[in-house]
Amino acid sequence: MSAGVNKVILIGNLGKDPEVRHLDNGATVANFSIATTESYKDRNTGQRVDQTEWHNIVLWRGLAEVAEKYLKKGDSVFIEGKLRTRSWEKDGVTRYTTEVVGDQMTMLGNKRGGSDDNNQDYSSNNNDSGMGRSQQTASAASNTPDTDSEMDDLPF
Amino acid sequence: MSAGVNKVILIGNLGKDPEVRHLDNGATVANFSIATTESYKDRNTGQRVDQTEWHNIVLWRGLAEVAEKYLKKGDSVFIEGKLRTRSWEKDGVTRYTTEVVGDQMTMLGNKRGGSDDNNQDYSSNNNDSGMGRSQQTASAASNTPDTDSEMDDLPF
Amino acid sequence: MSAGVNKVILIGNLGKDPEVRHLDNGATVANFSIATTESYKDRNTGQRVDQTEWHNIVLWRGLAEVAEKYLKKGDSVFIEGKLRTRSWEKDGVTRYTTEVVGDQMTMLGNKRGGSDDNNQDYSSNNNDSGMGRSQQTASAASNTPDTDSEMDDLPF
Amino acid sequence: MSAGVNKVILIGNLGKDPEVRHLDNGATVANFSIATTESYKDRNTGQRVDQTEWHNIVLWRGLAEVAEKYLKKGDSVFIEGKLRTRSWEKDGVTRYTTEVVGDQMTMLGNKRGGSDDNNQDYSSNNNDSGMGRSQQTASAASNTPDTDSEMDDLPF
DNA sequence: TTTT
DNA sequence: TTTT
Numbered sequence: 001m002s003a004g005v006n007k008v009i010l011i012g013n014l015g016k017d018p019e020v021r022h023l024d025n026g027a028t029v030a031n032f033s034i035a036t037t038e039s040y041k042d043r044n045t046g047q048r049v050d051q052t053e054w055h056n057i058v059l060w061r062g063l064a065e066v067a068e069k070y071l072k073k074g075d076s077v078f079i080e081g082k083l084r085t086r087s088w089e090k091d092g093v094t095r096y097t098t099e100v101v102g103d104q105m106t107m108l109g110n111k112r113g114g115s116d117d118n119n120q121d122y123s124s125n126n127n128d129s130g131m132g133r134s135q136q137t138a139s140a141a142s143n144t145p146d147t148d149s150e151m152d153d154l155p156f
Numbered sequence: 157m158s159a160g161v162n163k164v165i166l167i168g169n170l171g172k173d174p175e176v177r178h179l180d181n182g183a184t185v186a187n188f189s190i191a192t193t194e195s196y197k198d199r200n201t202g203q204r205v206d207q208t209e210w211h212n213i214v215l216w217r218g219l220a221e222v223a224e225k226y227l228k229k230g231d232s233v234f235i236e237g238k239l240r241t242r243s244w245e246k247d248g249v250t251r252y253t254t255e256v257v258g259d260q261m262t263m264l265g266n267k268r269g270g271s272d273d274n275n276q277d278y279s280s281n282n283n284d285s286g287m288g289r290s291q292q293t294a295s296a297a298s299n300t301p302d303t304d305s306e307m308d309d310l311p312f
Numbered sequence: 313m314s315a316g317v318n319k320v321i322l323i324g325n326l327g328k329d330p331e332v333r334h335l336d337n338g339a340t341v342a343n344f345s346i347a348t349t350e351s352y353k354d355r356n357t358g359q360r361v362d363q364t365e366w367h368n369i370v371l372w373r374g375l376a377e378v379a380e381k382y383l384k385k386g387d388s389v390f391i392e393g394k395l396r397t398r399s400w401e402k403d404g405v406t407r408y409t410t411e412v413v414g415d416q417m418t419m420l421g422n423k424r425g426g427s428d429d430n431n432q433d434y435s436s437n438n439n440d441s442g443m444g445r446s447q448q449t450a451s452a453a454s455n456t457p458d459t460d461s462e463m464d465d466l467p468f
Numbered sequence: 469m470s471a472g473v474n475k476v477i478l479i480g481n482l483g484k485d486p487e488v489r490h491l492d493n494g495a496t497v498a499n500f501s502i503a504t505t506e507s508y509k510d511r512n513t514g515q516r517v518d519q520t521e522w523h524n525i526v527l528w529r530g531l532a533e534v535a536e537k538y539l540k541k542g543d544s545v546f547i548e549g550k551l552r553t554r555s556w557e558k559d560g561v562t563r564y565t566t567e568v569v570g571d572q573m574t575m576l577g578n579k580r581g582g583s584d585d586n587n588q589d590y591s592s593n594n595n596d597s598g599m600g601r602s603q604q605t606a607s608a609a610s611n612t613p614d615t616d617s618e619m620d621d622l623p624f
Numbered sequence: 625t626t627t628t
Numbered sequence: 629t630t631t632t
Contacts, residue, residue: 003276004504004544005234005262005479006521006550007165009321011390012472015625016350035626036472038550053474053552054625055485074626076420076472078161078390082506084521085566098553098566104159106323108388109421116320120632121159135583158632160348160388161323162365164395165477167546167574168316192316194394209318209396228429232316232576234479234546239320239352240365241410254397254410262479264544265577315588317546317574321475327629329493347630418473432471432628440632456631471628 008080008100012036020068030064056099080104162238166255168192176224185219212255236260318394318414324348332380368411378434392416398414474550476568480504488536498532524567548572
């Protein structure tokens with residue numbers, strides 16, 4: 001349950017390879033940034049100006065493992081997720097970082113060849129990351145039994 | 157896994173009370189229509205014209221039960237789901253119906269009072285429909301053990 | 313103004329080349345279908361089953377011209393738009409067709425080579441379809457002055 | 469044109485009344501925060517925990533004026549927009565703030581009565597804010613002629 | 625830091 | 629009718 005809706009939909013390119021950490025509790029987390037660019041005409045100069053926005057993406061468990069395995073700098077991805085703002089201290093100053101915690105990801109191609117052949121969608125619910133289901137879930141949350149989605153074998 | 161993205165986001169009002177069926181296999185399904193209205197200025201007359209679009213919504217299991225219990229004609233809801241077109245025969249003619257299969261629902265208020273007090277979000281993954289979790293899941297898919305989302309007790 | 317929200321977000325592949333018509337009033341309209349595929353595990357057989365959904369896309373004016381020029385069978389596109397159900401008579405029977413009227417399109421690559429090089433976004437508001445703005449708008453709605461979006465030269 | 473997609477969809481409640489500024493160039497800008505709450509079950513305690521996320525909203529021109537006129541602390545709104553991260557200096561430290569720049573808003577009701585009667589949608593393109601169209605646009609960008617959307621008098 |  |  002939750003009050004309200006918190007949804008982000010992005011298509012952009014990775015600025016660098018993902019940074020992936022394997023936590024002590026068995027969970028995997030991936031961090032990377034993707035860029036979206038909007039261009040507009042400057043009122044005064046009449047010139048086209050590109051404005052690039054960088055989005056911090058966080059993926060957990062199965063999605064993080066897919067990112068680790070398949071995503072590289074420059075790749076194009078569709079990310080669906082939610083906004084989350086974290087605060088942290090540095091030099092006695094509280095700082096805030098807003099991230100997009102992804103729960104759905106589709107790889108949209110890269111320049112390494114075979115762009116469309118890799119166009120697949122992953123969600124944080126079903127753990128169909130190509131390495132086999134149980135393996136997938138196990139590495140995402142080691143002490144969680146892989147019975148998380150009996151209902152996703154129904155087409156609705 | 158899936159190739160592509162199929163997502164619908166609607167906010168509209170129910171034209172009638174939901175029709176709810178309890179299937180033999182224990183599943184519950186709710187059907188209702190919601191209206192969204194767009195107004196535009198007619199080029200010739202200069203008059204404002206309202207154009208109302210009706211959307212056929214289908215909800216399964218826990219969401220259907222929430223709809224049965226709480227949704228009435230006129231209520232405003234947020235629905236997130238996917239498009240699905242079904243075909244059926246009638247008088248030897250194949251007909252098509254496009255529906256929105258909801259996987260997320262938020263009630264946005266009604267005119268019966270208590271609008272905001274009821275503003276709650278439901279998803280087809282967690283079965284938090286107010287009647288208790290196990291009960292909820294049981295009625296949605298009778299022979300499915302209620303272990304569907306050990307991971308939703310993590311805030312990410 | 314409009315009451316409610318009516319939004320569709322799709323990523324899929326064209327089943328055929330777009331059908332493009334140039335209307336007498338100067339407007340261009342493009343029609344094509346895109347497929348999204350979801351796969352699920354059949355409860356009884358345990359087999360993976362692919363379920364493909366076909367979406368009827370309609371694009372107007374500038375977007376239609378971009379489609380005419382750049383989209384081909386098999387191409388992958390991101391489409392954002394709204395649902396619209398039309399009714400029409402045939403043999404005395406009223407039939408309904410639900411379409412997605414696109415107002416935003418991003419080409420996500422194809423198999424003809426240069427996938428990412430063509431990854432550009434178009435909207436029904438700015439008419440930046442690569443052939444020059446005024447030209448674009450003129451063909452989209454011949455008797456409409458190209459002053460439609462002075463505000464889109466601001467980056468917010 | 470733009471490369472990629474940058475879209476945010478929120479439904480939440482205002483934490484305070486909007487702060488509205490009327491700039492020297494005639495533009496109006498509104499800032500406010502809305503909260504979305506997600507609840508999850510803590511693994512260890514088994515308790516339900518509410519996690520509230522605050523989103524910084526920025527609205528310009530017509531939307532800002534609608535916010536100034538109609539939105540109050542506690543009100544529920546639907547916001548569609550895009551993410552934008554700004555940086556600013558303070559005490560020699562660069563700080564970042566991520567905001568949602570809204571381009572669509574629907575008021576979903578309040579506790580002051582008349583919830584549904586006020587359920588209307590506004591966009592940053594058409595300036596239909598109830599005070600009359602030209603007035604609306606004029607205050608949003610004083611030196612911009614009100615010819616911005618001849619095409620929005622077509623229902624597609 | 626990406627991409628067009 | 630596409631795609632993986």
